[in-house]
Amino acid sequence: MDFTFTSEQDAWRQEVRDYIRAELDPRIIAGEEAYRQHYKLAMGFRKKLGAKKWIGIGWPKEYGGLGASPMMQCIFHEEMIYHHAPLDSQAYQLGPAMIKHGSEYLKRKFIAATAAQEIVWCQGFSEPNAGSDLASLQTRAVEDGDDYVINGSKIWTSMAHKADYIHILVRTDPNAPKHKGISYFVADMKQPGITIVPLIDMSNEHHFNQVFFENVRVPKTNLIGEKNMGWYVATTTLDNERSGIRDVARCRRLYDDIVGAMRQLKGVSGVRRDAGALHKLADMRVQIAVSRNLSYRVAWMQDNKQQPNKEASAAKIFATELEQRMCRVGMEITGLYGLLLNGDRRAPVAGILPYQMIVSIPATIAAGSSEVNRNIIATRGLGLPR
Ligand SMILES: Cc1cc2nc3c(=O)[nH]c(=O)nc-3n(C[C@H](O)[C@H](O)[C@H](O)COP(=O)(O)OP(=O)(O)OC[C@H]3O[C@@H](n4cnc5c(N)ncnc54)[C@H](O)[C@@H]3O)c2cc1C
CATH class of the missing domain: 1.10.540.10 (Acyl-CoA dehydrogenase/oxidase, N-terminal domain)
Structure with a gap:
């Protein structure tokens, strides 16, 4: 590289x-x-x-x-x-999968509108009993004339309450092996039969939802790729979720803001400047450099028409776990002042730290947990038995 x-x-x-x-x-x-x-x-x-x-x-x-x-x-x-x-993270996940596997009709109808932000998406993959083991999903779609009819529910659907459309994985052949009976559709979120129930997360925000489907009709033309081959289309979507670059960017910004506060001549309320704090920050600086290079490697492989897989998992694990470490170091250095929220003039680094600390926790779960990504590195990367 x-x-x-x-x-x-x-x-x-x-x-x-x-x-x-x-x-x-x-x-x-x-x-x-x-x-x-x-x-x-x-x-x-x-x-x-x-x-x-x-x-x-x-x-x-x-x-x-x-x-x-x-x-x-x-x-x-x-x-x-x-x-x-x-x-718009959904655009970056769905776009490449639709461009690679979607029909000309789907591309013409949805890609340009997404690029112009006329359409906002949510992702309907996870279910109450299918998260890490996504291929166990049970939401059903049954053929009926020119449509499929969807019944079931999806969970942890980020920003479903703001979305115009959902890209959704459903079971279309319950008798096939679990990876081979799944199809991938796009569905209008504003149609009858869809109920969106808010789930308030630990940051006290309405980000997640559970979405229920009751006899929701989706035209056959909304199928991405072939029937029962949706799993293989979804892997393109998932590959685009993992690169770590966004997590390490957030981490680097926090690092720069804390270093900036320490550099100020009079200092910022409560911000430590002792040798212990300096060593911790120096250590973070090294880890941020490592993390950026892991993420750049994913993009470099894509530039060179290689398919990153274990490399994307390594970049994602390192960046998301690093963000948690960086937030802890930030809290140690800013002490009790670090707990102050945005809007309080005494809050160091614009009061971002408490919120970033909370949202850094689900980052190691979203887009495949750290454990699941470690399994990928162990099996596909190191060739170890499952
Ligand atoms: C911020 C955030 C946003 C999300 N947005 C969406 C969204 O928009 N759309 C969507 O469909 N989903 C979304 N999700 C859901 C996400 O994909 C799942 O939470 C994730 O895949 C884990 O599934 P689960 O929550 O069911 O946990 P489980 O799969 O039940 O896992 C529970 C624990 O067991 C561990 N575990 C499970 N299997 C193994 C294994 N084989 N080996 C070792 N450990 C294992 C996991 O690592 C985890 O610690 C989001 C999640 C988060 C946190």
Whole structure:
């Protein structure tokens, strides 16, 4: 792997950085919590990105994308998250799977609209009894004329209450081996038969939902890929969820903010500057460098038409667990002041730390838990028996 960026990549990073600094409303700069409070502002910003074709950076131009490389997309994501800008994570997960496996009808109907942010998605994979063992999912879809009829429920569906469409895995052949009886559909979230029940998470936010489907009709044309082959389409979606670049960007921003507070001549309330604190930060600096390189490697492999798998798992584990370590170090260095929330003028690092600490916990569960990703490294990476 080449560890240096090309001049084109450096210029792209600078262009993205300049754009965010000029265009992002300061009310959404204060972290994810504020982003959720200012959802309309965030959507306005995402629409502007769509107009610049920056939502579908890596997608073909004929579908509203920019046709750029995976490394350019990686740099974009890193800069967006570092600057607390709102990303449409679902677009980046579903888009490549639909482009690779979807019919021309689906691509024409959905990809350009997603790139322009006219459509917002949620993901319907997990079920109450199918999380890590996703292939055990039980939501059923049965053929009926030109449609399939869906019954069942999905859980932990992030932002379903804001979504226009869901991309959903359902069982279409209950008699086949579990990986071979699953199909992948897109369904309109605003149709009869769909009930969305909020689940409030540990950050006290409405992010998750349980979504119930009762005789929900989906046209056959909404099938992505072939019937009963949805598992293999979904692996493309899942591969795009894991790279760690967003987690390490959040981590690096916290690190930079804490170092900035320590550097101030008069110091910031409660921020330690003793030798123990310096050593901890130095250690974090090394780990952040490692984590960035693991994530860049995933993008570099994609640039070179290789399929990252165990590499993506390693980058995801390292970055998400590092974010938790960085938050703990941040708390130790800022002490009781670190507990103060955004809006309190005594709060160090803009009061982001308590919220970031809480949301760093589910990051090691989302998109495949650390244990599941370690299983992937052990079996596919090291060739160990299952
Ligand atoms: C922030 C967040 C956002 C999410 N958003 C969505 C979404 O939008 N759409 C969606 O469909 N899902 C979403 N999920 C769900 C997520 O995919 C699941 O939570 C995850 O796959 C784990 O499944 P589970 O919660 O059922 O836990 P389980 O699978 O029940 O696991 C429980 C524990 O057992 C461990 N474990 C399970 N199997 C093994 C094994 N084979 N070896 C070792 N340990 C094992 C796990 O690591 C975990 O610690 C989200 C989750 C989070 C945290």
